[in-house]
Amino acid sequence: FFQAEDGIRDTSVTGVQTCALPIWANMLEEKWITDRNPTEKFPHYTRANAGEVLADPVTPLGWTFGWESGIVLGCRDGFVSYGVFDADEYGDPPETFGLFGGYFYNCLTSARMMGVRMPGVTPEAIDDAYFDAHPDVPPYVAEDWHESERHSEKLAETGAYLLSATEHPPIEEHKRIGNEIRASRPNLSELDNQELLARARSLQPHLISMFEQHVWASLGASNGPGILGALLAEVGRSDDVVKLLSGIGDVDSADIGRELWQLSRMIRSSDLIQSEFDEGVSEDLLDRCPQEFREAFQTFLYNHGSRGPNEWDIGAHTYETNPGLALSMLNAMRQQDDSADPALAIERNSRIREDLRAEFTAMFSENEEASGMFAAGMQAGEVWLAARERQKSTIVKPIQEIRLCFRELGSRLALDGHIDDPDLIFMLLESELDDFLADPSSFNDRLVERERDYRELFDLIPPFIVNTTCAPLSDWPRKSRQEITLVSVGEELEGVACSPGIIQGTARVILDPNDSMSLEPGDILVTQNTDPAWTPLFLVAGAVVVNVGAIASHASIVSRELGIPCVASVADASLRIPDGSIITVDGSAGTVVIDQLP
Numbered sequence: 001f002f003q004a005e006d007g008i009r010d011t012s013v014t015g016v017q018t019c020a021l022p023i024w025a026n027m028l029e030e031k032w033i034t035d036r037n038p039t040e041k042f043p044h045y046t047r048a049n050a051g052e053v054l055a056d057p058v059t060p061l062g063w064t065f066g067w068e069s070g071i072v073l074g075c076r077d078g079f080v081s082y083g084v085f086d087a088d089e090y091g092d093p094p095e096t097f098g099l100f101g102g103y104f105y106n107c108l109t110s111a112r113m114m115g116v117r118m119p120g121v122t123p124e125a126i127d128d129a130y131f132d133a134h135p136d137v138p139p140y141v142a143e144d145w146h147e148s149e150r151h152s153e154k155l156a157e158t159g160a161y162l163l164s165a166t167e168h169p170p171i172e173e174h175k176r177i178g179n180e181i182r183a184s185r186p187n188l189s190e191l192d193n194q195e196l197l198a199r200a201r202s203l204q205p206h207l208i209s210m211f212e213q214h215v216w217a218s219l220g221a222s223n224g225p226g227i228l229g230a231l232l233a234e235v236g237r238s239d240d241v242v243k244l245l246s247g248i249g250d251v252d253s254a255d256i257g258r259e260l261w262q263l264s265r266m267i268r269s270s271d272l273i274q275s276e277f278d279e280g281v282s283e284d285l286l287d288r289c290p291q292e293f294r295e296a297f298q299t300f301l302y303n304h305g306s307r308g309p310n311e312w313d314i315g316a317h318t319y320e321t322n323p324g325l326a327l328s329m330l331n332a333m334r335q336q337d338d339s340a341d342p343a344l345a346i347e348r349n350s351r352i353r354e355d356l357r358a359e360f361t362a363m364f365s366e367n368e369e370a371s372g373m374f375a376a377g378m379q380a381g382e383v384w385l386a387a388r389e390r391q392k393s394t395i396v397k398p399i400q401e402i403r404l405c406f407r408e409l410g411s412r413l414a415l416d417g418h419i420d421d422p423d424l425i426f427m428l429l430e431s432e433l434d435d436f437l438a439d440p441s442s443f444n445d446r447l448v449e450r451e452r453d454y455r456e457l458f459d460l461i462p463p464f465i466v467n468t469t470c471a472p473l474s475d476w477p478r479k480s481r482q483e484i485t486l487v488s489v490g491e492e493l494e495g496v497a498c499s500p501g502i503i504q505g506t507a508r509v510i511l512d513p514n515d516s517m518s519l520e521p522g523d524i525l526v527t528q529n530t531d532p533a534w535t536p537l538f539l540v541a542g543a544v545v546v547n548v549g550a551i552a553s554h555a556s557i558v559s560r561e562l563g564i565p566c567v568a569s570v571a572d573a574s575l576r577i578p579d580g581s582i583i584t585v586d587g588s589a590g591t592v593v594i595d596q597l598p
Helices: 060-082 108-117 123-130 149-164 169-183 193-202 204-220 223-234 238-244 252-268 271-278 291-304 324-333 342-363 368-415 422-427 430-438 440-459 532-538 554-562
Strands: 008-010 017-019 044-046 097-100 103-107 465-467 492-494 496-499 502-509 524-527 543-546 566-568 582-586 591-596
Touching: 044 097, 044 108, 060 097, 060 204, 060 368, 060 422, 060 430, 103 108, 108 123, 108 149, 149 223, 149 368, 169 204, 169 368, 193 204, 193 368, 193 430, 204 368, 223 238, 223 368, 238 342, 238 496, 252 271, 252 291, 252 324, 252 342, 252 368, 252 532, 252 554, 291 324, 324 532, 342 368, 342 554, 368 422, 368 554, 422 440, 430 440, 496 554, 502 543, 524 532, 532 554, 543 554, 543 582, 554 566, 566 582
Parallel strands: 502 524, 524 543, 543 566
Antiparallel strands: 008 017, 044 103, 044 465, 097 103, 492 591, 496 566, 502 582, 582 591
16 A cells, blocks of 8 residues: 555555555544543553454454344343343443554453452453463552452352353353344345344344353353362373363354364365365356255355355355355365264264363362362353353354345445445445445545555554553554564474374474465364354364463364364564474463474
């Protein structure tokens, strides 16, 4: 977009054209148009566990329509019903999440209040459970309003429920509603513009109610790992925690991988389909494949079409809006041998888990307190880790239906010549929608300029922590000018043990799940963080290493279900480990050793 001495270049990090010495043309130097300001009451925000929700900058419409008017309110309601806050303790809009430089942040202050107000928990324990052990994380500082006996009593009731529940009915009900929303989709092409907008608005309340329960599942998911971790540390068996959390089964996010695996077997068993994929993933690939495969793929799209990179942003593409995303995954998975069947890994991990359950049950049988803690930790892990992934799979369904309404609007307005490109509709703010539909052509130039500035956000490196104030965007470092100290042979990188197993393999640094052709069976996937769109790659990889995450993050849960080692929170792994290095990943100890450089 800008001229520089060395010209314009295409960065491998973002795939967005930038230059070595960018000029901040039309973008505000201080902040992006949808950015928030930290408040005195909620001053601290973190990218920890945020990148797996929204890795890239959020589109203006995605944030204002999907988040500010939906998910943000649901998060407030969730923390209130859980017992952490009263609604009036939040500001307006609620400080449940942050947005800085267009990047999504978790509110560190809000999460820490659970550590202050829940009996037997500390803010530091919350940091350990949810956020990376990062030097920039500010220490907790108590304030007068933090302590609340009334909230502590409510949280004690919630905690007792979390440890006794064998299921959580609201999440099962929401799964039914999500499936119903998908099944009742009208023919969008037959709706006029106002009807499309009305349908999108009618789905916003589902985002609120579903995310309220997502809060319950996310907060509850820390209980099992926390209890087991503390208990097994006392007997010197900490490495077994991740094994006890593996092979749980019924994890909805892993279903994407399992269904794609079956499709990949259809390809592998057919010389005809193999030859068509050999020609490359093109728009007419499906048309060239047999009807049986096309029908099976359409079934997959019906079940999982709402998934994809950055699926929480209505401006992002999904498997349904861009089937090539899933076909590219299949192109990599078809190379994998049948021995990588995830069902075999789940069965193997389940056996290990049950053997360990029996061993520890016998070990603690003489100690009533330890025995009760072990049983409660196991049950909590089973129920709430699966519930967390289930609710994530559910909430993206109304997000998808909203997305399709706006994609239909954008396509028809572009076809009629009102806007230059269908995707420009996602550069709108929610407050502009009514005026836009009244006179869409008058917005075109504004949206083109806004989209140009939005693309510049992709080259920014968001700070891990925003502490009371956010630096002007013009001061943020850029990916295209980043200097990194690479690893050396023999160096051991430490992270968080998330999925058991030890494997040596070739590191493949992949920053976009759709750019995965270099990943071959048994290679070790090294990346920043993952969301469900990455799940199929786990079926190709021999192990996963991610820069950020914790034992209850997406990469960890799915790795355990699919039976491959995973180490999370390896600082700057995707930047420091050169592609092609030979590394050894120990998912039980949480280490990555550099054996050989390319």
